[in-house]
Amino acid sequence: MPTHHRLPLAVGLPLAVAAGVCMPIQGRINGALGARLEDGLAAAVVSFSTGLVLLAVLCLLLPTARRGLRRVVPALRDRKFPRWYVLAGCSGAFLVLSQAETVALIGIALFTVAAVTGQTVSGLLVDRLGWGPGGRSPVTGIRVISAVLTVLAVAWAVSPKLILGGPAGAWLLPVLLPLAAGFLQSFQQALNGVQTMHYGSPWPATLINFVVGGALLWAAWGIKVAVAGVGNPLPAEWWYYLGGPIGCAFIAVAAVLVRALGVLQTGLGMISGQILGSLLLDLTVPAPGTVITTATVLGTLLTLLAAVLGTLPWQRHPFRNR
Template identity: 65%
Template sequence: MTAHKLPVLLGMPLAVLAGLGIAAQGRINGALGARLNDGLAAAVVSFGSGLVVIVLVSLLLPSGRRGIRAILPSLRERKFPRWYLAAGAIGAFFVLTQGLTVSLIGIALFTVAVVTGQSLSGLLVDRIGLSPAGKRAITPIRVISAVLTIAAVIWAVSPRFAQAEDASHWLLPVVLPLAAGFLMSFQQAMNATQTVHYGTPLAATLINFGSGVLVLLIAWLIKVSVAGVGNPLPSEWWYYLGGAIGCLFIGLSAWLVRGLGVLLTGLGTIAGQLLGSLALDLIFPTPGSVIATATWLGTLLTLLAMVLATLPWPRRKRVS
C-alpha cells in the first residue's frame, strides 16, 4: 500500500477548502439542532441527506460504480482490518457533537476543542502509520507546528471567551468535541486506506455515511422511545446542506491523506475551519459573534503554523 504523489502546493489549499466545509457544516448542524431541540435528530438529518447525495453520485459516475463493485472483494480478501468500516461511526459522533454542543458552548469553544484533539492525534496517527502515507517521525518541527496551531486557535477565539458563562456550564460539554477532534485523524486514516483499495474516495465516503446513518438511527430510535420526538423539521432549505458538505469533506480528506499524511491534512483543515468561521461571522453574524484584533492575528498565526509544517526541512529517514 503506497501513497500517491501530491504536491504540497496543491494539497494544502484543498485541505483548507475541506476545512471551510467543516465550519459551514458546524454552523448549519448547530442551528438545526437548536431549531429541532434535538441534536441527535439533527445528526440523523445531516448524515441521512449526505447518504442520499453520495449514493446518487456513486451510481451516476463510472468511478463510483467501480468503487461499489470493489467493496465486497476488498472485504473478502481482508485487504484492510474490517474495523476500518467503523470510520462512519466516528463521523457520526462528530456530527452529533455539532448538534449537541455548538448551541451550548458556542462555535469558539467547539473549534478550540476539536483543533486540540485533532492536532494531537494527527501526530500519533502519522507515527503509528495507520494511513497509506505510512509511518512518519514525530520531528520537532511537526510538534512545534501542532502546538503553534492550538495556541493560534485559542488566541483567535479568545475575544469570545469573555462572553462565556461560568466554566462549570461548558466544561463537561467541551469534552465531546475534544474527543471528536481526537478521533477525526483516525477516521481520515481509515477512510484513506479504504480509498486505496476501492480505487476511489466515493466508495469510502459511501461506506462512511452508510455506517454512520445506521449508528445514528439506532440511537435516535432509542431516544424517541424514551423522550419522544423534538420539534418538526424546518422548511428552510439551507438546514439540509450539512450532509452534502460532509460528503465533500470526507471524500476530499480521504484522498488528501494518501499524499499529505494525517497531520498536514489536519493542519490544512484547521486553517480552513478558522477562515470559514471568520467569514461566517463577518457575512452571517450570530448573537455573541466577536471579531477583534486577536481574531485576525490568531487566524494569521494558524496559517503560519500550516506553512511552517510544509516547508522543506532536512528530511529524516522514514520510521521503520
C-alpha cells in the same frame, strides 16, 4: 492494488483549503438545525440521512463508484486492511453530533479551534502509528512544538468564554465535544485514505462512512425518542438540509488528498480552510452565543500559524530513544 497518484501542490492544496472551508459551513448549518429542532441528535440524523441518500444516488450513477464498490468485499475478504477500518464513520457521526449540539452555544470559530487542536494532537499519534496510506512517519521536534503551540493558542482563544461566558460548566463541555471530535478526525481521514487506496475510488469509503455513522445515529435517536419523545418538526427552509451533502464532499475530497498529497500537506490545507472560514463566518454572520474578542481572533490566527509550523517540509530530525 491501485497505483499511487500524486497531485501537484498547486492543484491539491487549494482543494484541501476548499474542503476545510466546508467544515465550518457544515457546522453552522447543523448547529442551526439542532437549535431549530431543539434536538442536536435529530439534526445529526437528518444530516447523515441526506448525505447517505445523495451518496447512494452518486454511487449508482458514477462508473468509478460502481467499480470501487465491487472491490469492497474482496478487499475485506482478503484482509487488505483491518476490517474495523470500516467503522471510521463513527468518528464522522460524533463530529456532526458535536456540531449540532455546540455550535449554537459557543460559535463556529471556537468550535473549529477546539476541533483543530484535537486534530493536531491526534495527527502526531496517527503518523507515529502509521495508520494512514503513507505509512509511519517520524515524530519530529518541530511537530511537537506545533502541537504545544496549538494547545496554548486554543487556551487563548477560549479565554473570552472563560471571562464572559459565566460558570465554567456552561461552556467547558461544549468545548470538550469538538475537541474530542477533532481528535477522532485524524483517525477517520487515515482509515478512509487506506480504504480509498484499495478500492481505487473515494466513493465506497465515503458511502460506508455514512452507512455506519447513520446507523449509529439512528439507533441513538430511537432510544432518545423512546425515553423523551420527539422534538420540534422539521423546518421548511431548504438550506437546513445542506449539511449532509457538504459532509459528503468533505469526506470524499479528504480521502483522495490524504493519499495523493500526504497527511502533512493535506492537513495544512484543511486546517487553514477551517480556521479562516470559521472566523469569517463568526465575524460576518455571528450565531447567538458567539463571543468574538481580540483574544478570539489572535488565538485563532495563532492556531493557524501553529498548524503551518507543524506541516512545513523542512522537518529532519525525529525524536529517538536515547
